[in-house]
Amino acid sequence: MKLVPVTALLAAVTLTVPAHAAPTTPVGGDLLGSRGLVKPTGIKAPPKTKATSYVIADLETGEVLAAKDPHGRYLPASTLKTLTALTLIPKLDKNLKVKPSRKAVNQEGTAVGLTTKPIYKVEDLFKALMMSSGNDAAMALAEANGSLSKTMSDMNAEARRLQANDTVAKTPSGLDKPGQSSSAYDLALIARAGLSDPDFRRYISTKTARFPAPKKWYEISNHNKLLWRYKGMIGVKNGWTSKAQGSFVGAATRGGHTVIVTIMRHDGYFWDEVCDLLDWGFRARGKVTAVGRLVEPLPAQLPVQATPAPVVTGPAVSAPPASSVPLLDNAASKQTDSTRVVGSVVIGGGLLFGLVWLGYGIRRRRGSKL
Template identity: 65%
Template sequence: MKRVTALSAVALAGSLTFMAPGAARASEHETAPVGGPLMGQRGVVVAPGARPLPKAGASSFVVADADTGQVLAAKDPHGRYLPASTLKALTALTLIPKLDKDKIVKPSQEACNVEGSAVGLTPRRIYKVHDLLRALMMVSGNDAAVALAETNGGVAKTLADMNAEARRLQALDTVAKTPNGLDKPGQSSSAYDLALIARAGLANGDFREYVGTKTAKFPAPGGKHYEMANHNRLLGRYAGMIGVKNGWTSKAMGSFVGAARRDGHTIIVSVMRHESSFWDEVKDLLDWGFAARGQVAPVGTLVGPVPKAKPTKPVGGPATPAPVSTPEPLAAGRTGLDTGILVLVVGALGGAAWLMYGMRRRARAGRDAAPTPAAPGPD
């Protein structure tokens, strides 16, 4: 197959193979879909000449080259679905930089009573943040997610932080309503967003450790420990599997986002709303991605995070953020000059007023008649 070096998604629009019907659509937040115009398709989109895609029962999927950010194939990539526990990847990515991994945590009774998959917390001060992050990503601990949110200042604050992180990553289909992915009205993500989140997570060493650990000891009361095993069935069974996160609820159905690395290259696969077991299909999509990488034209791009605003540094002073509402900073010395003139003007007006007041008092003191009303002045 001829190697493709550079082709834009726009140029391919007239010749791509659409394997399922679907009109193009833009994200609710953008005039064009994030990642390129072809990412707005509801059906399967892949470049012509590519080897046939494996059969996939997911309502949505993305196959991407994590190294270049190229989306190699997709189906309804921006379709919004319930993410189930794949949302925990965003929870971990948000909280890892914010929490001291050695901090000791005492979970609330509310955290310990959370429904669904759990690591089995008790309201005792025996857990480190490190333990809870392991439980979050290895055994999908819904209780661990709430305990971590409490440690971060509460569930409401953590959800605000998670949604801010999603916006920073340009994962605009993602709305977090729970820190653990349990279904809640208004909560959503997309296969495209899950790929973005996983790619950002893989750049963090702690994140990679948590998603790639097969087994680990977890604290129990009385100074004891028990062993927990990662729920990702591809760890140790698929060559090069790095891991990330799987999820399932009765409403969301099956979902998964993960990555594998072979011969120095990393492929990301995300699937959403799969009605049965997706593990074999994920393996087939990963195999397809490794074979297609560098050989087919990309149909989109995993975009980078929103760049942080650069602070300005006044001469001789500490760095301060640039004014948001001012397109260009004021010229150096302009503010000080204006302030000096204002002080001189105010001082002159005050002195003149005091002089007039003194003259009027002396004039009134030398007269026997009633004083003459003063001339009107500024309020």
């Protein structure tokens, strides 16, 4: 048997392994990779705003009408609660009674005033989450889903499904935590998905509601000022922390069409500016060439059909469970050329070992016939 030189065989095997480069096109289109203002031609630019980042999009078509630093990653503050609601609404029975833990009751920041008594329905907690921005309600809902860690895993999985790849959730409330991030583009994706859910839409558009208390009830109101001020406002969510500054996700309907506006990192009073951006969106939709697009969610994974197990000569190595694989953000998940080559060499080396072993076996069988 003629032996093939190791280097030649390894080179041949490496060439047969495709190197899957990380995507270089920003989600939604090339123009959305800009850190500056991206606007269509043939129409006056959107009104000025102090927001560092924003997106104006058409809900029905998914067209991005204008944007500024749409994929810039910033702290989302309470706008992250849109992802919490979108993730947990399908998972939790809205009539289920919840007994909040002391950890939930004692959450810092904005709270609706929960107690540790089992007097709250999941429905009540979602209203507290999306209307009054209750951080205590966010934690109570996360715990009702099984645990905080499970909820964070579910939220990040939902973000990946939506292709909201700038989003890394570390808290269910949006309270600042190292490594947590989102973008104006991602918040628009999340809002668009949420608005297709009737319960999500109902929670964000409710102005006032009765909320349970140990002896009676009290009234809570929606923090979104534009529900009272802007014609056609559906709602969604605002947020603020000293590190994140102001953020807002809003949607309004006029003439049978809905426009979404998201802003991030605004250092002042943003309500009037949001109104102006929405007005511009209604004037522009249907009349301009889109600068990008809100992408559709990824399809649900089909169940894997069982296949006959291959015959192996050594112990099988099982893959780690999906829940143990860490979720990486875009920067961390980008493969370098050297990483891809190493992957090819490892795979090539495994095939090389198999080929060499096969050759050795053939030589032995031939030798036994002599």
